[in-house]
Amino acid sequence: MSEIKTQKITFKVFRFNSETDYLPNYIDYELEVTHEEVVLDILNRIKWGMDGSLSYRRSCRHGICGICSVKVAGKAILACKENVLSLVAAFGTELVIEPLSIKRAMKDLIIDKGDFWSKHDQIKPYLISEIEEYPETENLVTPQQAEALNEADYCIQCGACHYSCPALEINEQFIGPAAFAKAFRFEADVRDEAGNERLNIINAPEEGVWDCVKCMECAEVCPKDVNPIEKITQLHNMVFSAGVAKNNIATRHAVYFKDSIAKHGQLNEAGLVIYSEKGYGMYKHLKVGARMIAKGKAHINPFIVPKSDKMDEIAKLVKSSSSAKF
Amino acid sequence: MSTLKYALFTGCTARQSTPEQMMSTMAIAEKMGIELEILEEATCCGASHLQDFDDFLSLVLNARNICYAEKRGMTMVTICNTCQLNTMMTKRRLDKDPELKARVNEKLAEVGLEYKGESEIKHFLYAIIDDFGLENLKKMVVKPLSQFNIAPFYGCHNIRPSEIHEESNGHENAYAPRSLDDLILACGGVSVNYAEKNKCCGFHAELQAPHTAAVLTGNAIMGAMDNNADWMVTPCPLCHLKLDTQYEHASKAVGREVKLPVLHMQQMIGLAFGISGKELGLQHHVSEVNFV
Numbered sequence: 001m002s003e004i005k006t007q008k009i010t011f012k013v014f015r016f017n018s019e020t021d022y023l024p025n026y027i028d029y030e031l032e033v034t035h036e037e038v039v040l041d042i043l044n045r046i047k048w049g050m051d052g053s054l055s056y057r058r059s060c061r062h063g064i065c066g067i068c069s070v071k072v073a074g075k076a077i078l079a080c081k082e083n084v085l086s087l088v089a090a091f092g093t094e095l096v097i098e099p100l101s102i103k104r105a106m107k108d109l110i111i112d113k114g115d116f117w118s119k120h121d122q123i124k125p126y127l128i129s130e131i132e133e134y135p136e137t138e139n140l141v142t143p144q145q146a147e148a149l150n151e152a153d154y155c156i157q158c159g160a161c162h163y164s165c166p167a168l169e170i171n172e173q174f175i176g177p178a179a180f181a182k183a184f185r186f187e188a189d190v191r192d193e194a195g196n197e198r199l200n201i202i203n204a205p206e207e208g209v210w211d212c213v214k215c216m217e218c219a220e221v222c223p224k225d226v227n228p229i230e231k232i233t234q235l236h237n238m239v240f241s242a243g244v245a246k247n248n249i250a251t252r253h254a255v256y257f258k259d260s261i262a263k264h265g266q267l268n269e270a271g272l273v274i275y276s277e278k279g280y281g282m283y284k285h286l287k288v289g290a291r292m293i294a295k296g297k298a299h300i301n302p303f304i305v306p307k308s309d310k311m312d313e314i315a316k317l318v319k320s321s322s323s324a325k326f
Numbered sequence: 327m328s329t330l331k332y333a334l335f336t337g338c339t340a341r342q343s344t345p346e347q348m349m350s351t352m353a354i355a356e357k358m359g360i361e362l363e364i365l366e367e368a369t370c371c372g373a374s375h376l377q378d379f380d381d382f383l384s385l386v387l388n389a390r391n392i393c394y395a396e397k398r399g400m401t402m403v404t405i406c407n408t409c410q411l412n413t414m415m416t417k418r419r420l421d422k423d424p425e426l427k428a429r430v431n432e433k434l435a436e437v438g439l440e441y442k443g444e445s446e447i448k449h450f451l452y453a454i455i456d457d458f459g460l461e462n463l464k465k466m467v468v469k470p471l472s473q474f475n476i477a478p479f480y481g482c483h484n485i486r487p488s489e490i491h492e493e494s495n496g497h498e499n500a501y502a503p504r505s506l507d508d509l510i511l512a513c514g515g516v517s518v519n520y521a522e523k524n525k526c527c528g529f530h531a532e533l534q535a536p537h538t539a540a541v542l543t544g545n546a547i548m549g550a551m552d553n554n555a556d557w558m559v560t561p562c563p564l565c566h567l568k569l570d571t572q573y574e575h576a577s578k579a580v581g582r583e584v585k586l587p588v589l590h591m592q593q594m595i596g597l598a599f600g601i602s603g604k605e606l607g608l609q610h611h612v613s614e615v616n617f618v
Contacts, residue, residue, distance in 0.1 A: 277533070297612065
């Protein structure tokens with residue numbers, strides 16, 4: 001029998017006790033790692049063989065309970081799913097293991113996930129429906145109707161996207177990708193009768209979908225391939241199709257692309273700002289605009305826009321392909 | 327090496343707010359013997375916003391753009407990360423969903439076009455690395471940028487989601503990207519490592535969420551400054567615009583003066599090739615380029 005190959009890896013593990021410590025510290029653990037081991041194996045080996053005081057959450061060990069998520073080298077992962085040597089290939093032989101959110105650390109890798117749950121609570125994460133108390137038949141959902149959920153129901157609420165979202169990091173009012181995906185999951189459910197109730201929540205300025213910065217991190221980080229940004233786009237579409245889109249800077253910003261393309265083929269960049277700001281909001285951009293004009297980055301006349309070739313064709317396509325209303 | 331020929335999808339920004347990006351793209355392509363045929367028929371890609379309003383229209387327009395690269399039998403090269411993402415996202419969705427592709431083609435047929443899915447779509451950064459080769463690029467460097475610490479700023483839409491990009495971006499790891507660092511090294515520069523290099527600049531939320539956007543911009547420039555960068559370089563004109571023009575809002579948001587020159591990747595290559603700053607459009611920057 002051949003010997004199992006191992007590689008020596010240093011794990012720098014975040015240690016902190018919110019009840020006794022003022023600042024966290026990082027403790028190095030050196031371990032020989034095999035190609036089969038996942039991050040959770042390492043945490044278990046540290047706890048059981050090296051330092052019993054290490055705290056972290058673990059449960060199913062099969063990537064379905066969502067409890068063991070941590071950050072390794074800044075990347076949010078499920079500890080029970082992520083192979084250590086694949087992390088080594090990307091980040092080198094010294095791996096920093098931290099809680100999902102350092103500012104929410106309670107004990108070592110355990111965080112207070114209260115904000116995560118309150119965001120879920122906010123979007124009413126349940127079927128809103130008049131259900132007969134004593135139904136005589138099952139409530140049937142066809143396979144096609146179930147497909148409309150677009151795998152949003154695969155979410156295991158691990159918090160990887162929530163605690164990787166830069167918009168949420170800055171604006172704590174923002175609902176965030178996980179709760180948006182959950183909102184979509186119920187909005188897309190044929191049995192749901194929430195009407196505009198839930199859409200109005202995710203449509204609110206500062207809290208809702210409009211504050212997404214489109215960094216695609218939630219799609220990248222999700223260990224279950226839920227692709228929250230895709231659901232956020234679908235929620236945007238639902239807001240328009242349900243007719244609850246308010247006439248505000250964010251909606252005008254999205255709508256203007258169509259108008260500009262129909263007219264110029266290109267986006268009129270200055271026009272986009274003027275239209276979104278409804279003219280009078282332009283005072284915010286005068287200084288930057290003046291600098292851009294001075295440097296030849298913008299034209300003094302915002303209505304001079306380069307045009308695509310074949311404008312007839314473009315205008316025709318926009319007209320025949322577009323059904324969205326604002 | 328046979329001549330490299332691409333269909334160039336300029337996007338809107340290179341024709342409007344970043345004329346220097348167009349100038350420098352053409353200048354280095356000429357030096358490198360790369361033929362770029364501009365897709366004059368192409369429309370705006372929708373910039374990740376049109377699909378929020380009208381997803382199907384966004385698909386039709388992006389598919390149409392690809393059609394014109396297919397007609398020329400060429401790989402489409404983009405010079406904007408967001409154009410790359412939107413075009414690639416359309417291609418992925420149509421290639422894996424025959425029903426959706428048929429619906430889009432029904433519309434395209436009205437103007438005599440058909441999306442086939444034959445053209446590759448690559449950002450110029452990866453065309454340079456994969457097709458031209460950094461070794462060949464190194465041979466052309468006459469003014470190595472060895473006196474500069476250069477902070478690479480990757481831009482979200484070239485690296486995430488990696489599932490969409492992996493075939494066109496050399497399987498770049500979104501958490502530990504290498505391409506732009508390698509390009510800096512090939513130009514003789516010193517690449518600066520900092521936490522924000524693969525983070526968001528905030529561009530897409532600038533109007534809707536100005537505070538969030540300004541903090542992101544501030545964090546990015548601050549990260550580069552704190553790691554001794556002399557300037558930043560980016561393959562994305564939208565990142566460039568945000569970092570180059572919005573330093574005042576960013577400074578206010580992070581409570582500290584943040585400002586650095588932000589070059590387009592093409593300008594960096596051009597400088598290493600010995601092309602003049604004027605030809606590369608350095609005079610068009612709002613955060614003045616004061617080192618050339």
